[in-house]
Amino acid sequence: MSMPVSVRWVGDATGHLEILDQTHLPARLDWLACHDVETTVEAIKSLRVRGAPAIGITGAYGLVVAAGEAVRAGFSPDKARAHVLARGEELASARPTAVNLRWAVERSLAKLASVAFSPSAAELAALLLAEAQAIHDEDRRLCAVIGRHGAAILPVGNVLTHCNTGALATGGIGTALGVITTAWDSGRRFEVFADETRPLFQGARLTAWELVERGIPVTVVCDAAAGHLLATGRIAACIVGADRITANGDTANKIGTYSLAVLAAAHGVPFFVAAPSSTFDLGLATGVEIPIEERGAAEVLAPLGVPAAPTGAKAFNPAFDVTPARLIRAIITEHGAIEPVTPERIAAVLAGRG
Numbered sequence: 443m444s445m446p447v448s449v450r451w452v453g454d455a456t457g458h459l460e461i462l463d464q465t466h467l468p469a470r471l472d473w474l475a476c477h478d479v480e481t482t483v484e485a486i487k488s489l490r491v492r493g494a495p496a497i498g499i500t501g502a503y504g505l506v507v508a509a510g511e512a513v514r515a516g517f518s519p520d521k522a523r524a525h526v527l528a529r530g531e532e533l534a535s536a537r538p539t540a541v542n543l544r545w546a547v548e549r550s551l552a553k554l555a556s557v558a559f560s561p562s563a564a565e566l567a568a569l570l571l572a573e574a575q576a577i578h579d580e581d582r583r584l585c586a587v588i589g590r591h592g593a594a595i596l597p598v599g600n601v602l603t604h605c606n607t608g609a610l611a612t613g614g615i616g617t618a619l620g621v622i623t624t625a626w627d628s629g630r631r632f633e634v635f636a637d638e639t640r641p642l643f644q645g646a647r648l649t650a651w652e653l654v655e656r657g658i659p660v661t662v663v664c665d666a667a668a669g670h671l672l673a674t675g676r677i678a679a680c681i682v683g684a685d686r687i688t689a690n691g692d693t694a695n696k697i698g699t700y701s702l703a704v705l706a707a708a709h710g711v712p713f714f715v716a717a718p719s720s721t722f723d724l725g726l727a728t729g730v731e732i733p734i735e736e737r738g739a740a741e742v743l744a745p746l747g748v749p750a751a752p753t754g755a756k757a758f759n760p761a762f763d764v765t766p767a768r769l770i771r772a773i774i775t776e777h778g779a780i781e782p783v784t785p786e787r788i789a790a791v792l793a794g795r796g
């Protein structure tokens with residue numbers, strides 16, 4: 443099968459957004475049609491679409507959906523703009539940790555602010571669609587570049603990854619998974635180990651599905667098996683994606699990433715992060731400032747809907763954790779690899795002075 447697509451726009455600027463419902467994968471490929479912002483926000487909150495770059499792209503298309511609502515409601519230019527701004531805030535705050543979501547919504551809204559005339563609702567929709575498609579196309583290109591940069595420095599040998607960072611999580615081939623598939627496509631052969639990634643199993647359900655579909659052998663392991671894998675010398679490198687990276691290189695990613703980085707350091711295995719520049723939040727100095735999303739207890743107490751704990755038990759369910767920069771060998775971006783991970787190198791590489 444060709445590379446999956448996480449979101450697609452259907453029709454002209456007053457058309458609608460379609461989301462590949464990742465909560466149904468790998469059992470079913472169901473497309474969810476989003477004709478209103480409420481459906482789009484619900485899809486982001488419930489992880490029907492997920493992964494930092496993919497929710498950013500969805501946020502940008504969500505604004506086009508909002509403009510479509512304004513067209514159908516017959517709003518004046520002023521009312522249409524106010525409607526899009528209000529809906530934009532609902533979209534941008536649907537999930538708090540991945541900075542790409544707010545980044546993409548704000549980038550699209552900034553485009554509107556730069557327009558000299560007062561656009562009608564239909565003109566707003568057209569402007570926002572052009573910007574959403576630009577963000578989507580850009581992410582597709584950046585993923586390919588990150589894949590090439592990463593494949594060039596990925597050590598020879600088996601890799602271990604966490605969560606899902608592939609086509610489902612982005613607008614292109616993925617970030618960390620894009621590095622893995624680019625290395626594979628260049629003829630290198632190695633084993634890919636995928637942490638199952640509790641509690642929502644993005645590794646088992648999504649990463650393994652993408653790799654199987656691509657014909658790349660994958661071995662799924664319980665998150666708790668990572669230490670044993672590393673201790674027995676079976677892993678040459680760990681590589682993960684990111685939801686937000688602060689100015690000093692501290693990196694928020696799926697819960698369990700920090701434990702994996704500590705284990706990798708304990709066993710002398712290099713730990714890589716791959717992410718586009720839209721994942722950096724240089725306004726935050728360190729990882730302690732990153733808002734960490736906490737999700738409902740049911741995800742932990744009844745994984746995949748199957749009760750696994752007694753009634754009355756409580757759960758703590760942070761969706762992300764922060765890996766300190768000192769545990770990261772390099773951060774692979776579209777501008778190249780940032781190594782060592784220091785505030786100075788980050789600033790230089792992102793400014794194109796790397």
Ligand code: MRU
Nearest residue numbers: 492493494605607611683684696
């Ligand atoms: O809660 P999720 O599934 O949206 O979390 C996704 C991750 O943590 C990914 O590793 C991250 O967004 C990078 S995606 C290229």
